[in-house]
Amino acid sequence: MNINKKESVVIAVREAPFRNTGMQGINDIERSVLEFSRECPKAVVVDGTVYSFDHSFDSKVSQEQLYRTLIHPLVLKALAGYDCTAMAYGQTGTGKSYSMGMTAERMSEEHVGIVPRCLKDILKYMNINDQKENHAAMGEVFASFIEVYNEKAYDLLAVDVNEPLTSRTHPRFTGGTCMPMKSQRDLLQILMLGTKNRHVRATNMNNNSSRSHAIVTIHIQQGFQHSRLNIIDLAGSESIRRTGNEGIARAEGVFINxxxxxxxxxxxxxxxxxxxIPYPSFNSQCSLTLLACISPHASDLNETLSTIRFAKNAKQMKITPQLSQQIHQMQEMHQNGRSAQATSNQGITQNLGRLRPSSVNIRRRPPPNANPGARNSFSTRMPQGAQPNSRRRARRAQNALLSSSDESDTGVVPTGVISPTIAEFLKLKKEYEELQRGLRELREQRAQQEVQAEEPPLAAERPQPSQLTFREFASDLFSIAEEGDAIPPPPFRLFTSSPTIYNNQDASLLHMSSISSAPSAVSAEAAVAAAEPMPSRLSTRLNSRHAQFIQDITNGQDQRPLRRSSRIASQSGGPPTERNEAAERTEGNGRAEGPSQLRATSALAAIGERFTMDGTVGSQRARLLKHRAELLSLLNTASVKDLQALPKIGPKTAMALIMQRSVLGHFRNWKQVEKLPIWKDISFSRFAKAVCIEIDP
Ligand SMILES: Nc1ncnc2c1ncn2[C@@H]1O[C@H](COP(=O)(O)OP(=O)(O)OP(=O)(O)O)[C@@H](O)[C@H]1O
Incomplete structure (x- = not known):
């Protein structure tokens, strides 16, 4: 049986009888707004306008005639293996339930509706009855009955429909309890059970108004072929103003609409x-027959015209019916990724009697190797305007990152690392740059000195402590001893959470450099020991001058005059500042330590630190790693705005960084950061250089 596209959507209108208004004789007075003509059996005239459909039935049409003309062809299609749907649409009280035969009331043959007539024919064609052993039967028939009430689907054949766990199902409900059908009695049973459980209420427009959409599905199982005939009784569209519903009925009306x-x-x-289309009974492969029920009342004209419009639009639907077997095979292919050939026919049989998956609810499968935890993250919106290509690239990069299990990078954030704030970082960076400049100058100076020096004997060359001022010494090393200038702190110590390095005695710094901050505690041996691992590139002369100077400071032989501010501070006995404390510490030597001395101490610390670093690669490396870890921690916590304060990070890069961070949860190591696709315009190495993490210990 071949169905052409035109036959796949059939639209009909049916005129409802006049409502019984309770007013005697009113129906005799009121004239129908609908006109039908024998010459044009497909047309209906509504308020003077002609509308043409596949069929139009006036109020005198019998149930049998309606079924034979409209639904019987659909039954034949279902028997041929096509999924089919018959649906009634229209205003409340216009005879949808009556036409569909959803009620279980005992009624005379002439009033029997579509459902029982369909089942009767199907059982007859399949040679099924409950009298014989059904040896000659061509297959089996099952039926399910569900309703959609307030946007939730209920299985009306569940034992206790009010039990939420058994009755309430997923909104995209695609099946239900299927009962075997062998006779009209079986159908009557399920209609009785279903209508008993269905939500019905008396309204101004209908004493027995359906408050839910109901679907009776007749499953036809013939060998490997399984087709369905859905018979849908939609709840009537209603104007809340006209129905005058209040409370629950009003809420129901909202959900119905x-x-x-x-x-x-x-x-x-x-x-x-x-x-x-995610609906099993209303999709592009399912043949559809729509019955639009319209009212003859002039007062219902608006609703009637609305229903007519709906029916006209329905005719525009593009439906290509396919054999249900083909649909199921396609579904299996999509859902299991297996070939249609491998589809188990047994599986179709097993689907009966329990929930059956939708035949068209095909969803794209996620990539098999995708990280399940991160899958949701991929649905994170990309920045507006992102092109599909860039999205693809970003996804690829993210996949690569997620699959990389390399945790060996030394930049792994250690627990307890305090991330510096951006402000601190920028300050430290400035300090670092000054330090670099200072070191550069120092190297140049050293190079000059080495060229000039003729390596005289150490004893002769070494100046007397009294002859060597701090200024001279410091200028030898850093050329920055001008009063008020900052003394460059040691390298690699800068990028910690403590930005207070200038002119302060950083205890930890001194501790690390093995030189105590208190001059009295600096032993000559310790100082010389600190100076001993002098790197070969420092001249011997410089080395000896440094050691001598440390000794001078230790012995309090520095003859430099005190600055006025220091004198005042030491005399006033004011609050003990760091400087005053330092001054007090030198009381034993009869002299207070002024800013110059503090700078000297700092300089010593810097030198000692540097020496230590030069001599101990391990400590230098440790500091660098700490800095890298802190900066990584910063990347993991900073906001978009803050990130933009970092060098080489603009708004786009900052945004991209935040996004990648949200995808990954956090950056585990610098390798992850380096692999990010955001470094397209600026290379990562440039960024690394700018934030001083490229320094290799
Ligand atoms: N063609 C008809 N012949 C005889 N009685 C009819 C006909 N159409 C409807 N009725 C009667 O009109 C009343 C309302 O019909 P029905 O309940 O089927 O309307 P409905 O469109 O399903 O309403 P609702 O959307 O509110 O459920 C019923 O009592 C029904 O028996």
Whole structure:
């Protein structure tokens, strides 16, 4: 059986009888706004306008005639293996439930609706009955009954429908309890159970108004073929103003209208040619027959016109019916990634009697090797304007990063590392730059001295302590001893959380350099010992001058005059500042230590530190690693604005960094940072140089 596209969507209108208003004779007075003509059986005239459909039925049409004309062809399609849907749409009280035959009331044959008639024919065609052993049966038939109430799906055949766990299911409900059907009695049972459980309420417009959308699905199992016939009784669209509903009924009305709006959207999608629709009974492969129920009342004209519009739009839907077997095979292919050939026919059989997956709810599978924890992160919105290519590149890079399990990088953030603030970092960076400059000058000076020096005997060359002032010594080393200038702190100590390096006696610094901050505690041996591992590139002369100077300071033989400020400080006995404390410490020598001496001490510390570093690669490396770890910690905590304060980091890079950080959780090591795709415009090495992490110990 081949179905052409035109036959796949069939639209019909049916006129409802006049409502019983309770007012005697009113129906005799009121004229219908609908006109039907025998000459044009497909047309209906609404308020003077002609609308044409596949079928139009006036109020006198019988249930049997309606079924034979409209639904019987659909039954034949279902028996041929196609999924089909018959749906009633329209204003409340216009006979949708009556037409569909959803009620279990005992009624005369003429009033029997579509569902029982469909089942009767299907059982007959399949040679199924409950009298015989069904040896001659061509297959099996099952039925399910579900409702969608307030946007939630309920299995009306569940034992206790009010039990939330058994009745409430996923919104994209695609199946339900399937009962085997062998006779009309079986159907009556499920209709009784279903209608008993279904939400119905008396309203101004209908004494028995359905408050939910109901779906009876007849499953036809013929060998390997499994097709479905969905019969849908939609709740009626209602104007809250006209129904006068309040409370729960009003809320129900809102949900009903929302659900109908959803159907409108699906219809619009199908009209636009989209094929991925997440509804099993309303999709691009499922043949559809729509029965639009309209009211003859002039007072309902707006609702009638709205229903007519809905029916006209429904005709625009692009549906390409496919054999349900093909659909299931496609579904299996998509869901399991297996070939259609491998699809187990047994699986289809097993699906019956329990929830059956949607035949078209195909979702793209995530990449098999994707990190499950990070999968959600990929759905994180990319910055606006990001091109698909850049998104792809970013994803690739992220995958690479996530799959990299290299934890061996020495920049791993140690626990307890305090991240410096951006302000601190920038200050430290400035200090670092000054230090670099100072060291550069020092190297140049040393080079000059080495060229000039003719290596005289040490004893003769070494000046007397009294002859060597701090200024002379410091100028030898740093050329920065001008009063008020900062003394450069030692390298690699800068990038810690403590920015107070200038003109302060940093205890830890001195400790690290093996020289105590108190001159009295600096022994000549310690100083000489600190000076001993003098690097070969320092001249011997410089080395000896340094050692001599340390000894002079230790012995209090420095003859430099005190500065006025220091004298005042020591005399006033004011609050003990660091400087005053230092001054007090020198009381034993009868002299207070002034700023020059403090600078000297700092300079000593710097020199000692440097010597130690030159002599001990391990400590230098440790400081560098600490700096790197701290900076990495900073990258893990700073805001976009703060990150932009870093050198080489603009708004785009900062934003990208934050995004990558949110994807990864945090940067585990510098290798991860280096591999980020954000370094396209500026190379990572330039950034590393700018933030001083490229220094290799
Ligand atoms: N063609 C018809 N012949 C005889 N009675 C009808 C016909 N259409 C509807 N009725 C009667 O009208 C009343 C309302 O019909 P029905 O409950 O089917 O409306 P509905 O559109 O399903 O309303 P709702 O959307 O509120 O559920 C019922 O009592 C029904 O028996």
């Amino acid at each position: 929302m659900g109908l709006m959803g159907i409108n959207k699906v219809m619009a999608s199908l009209s636009a040619g989209r094929s991925l």
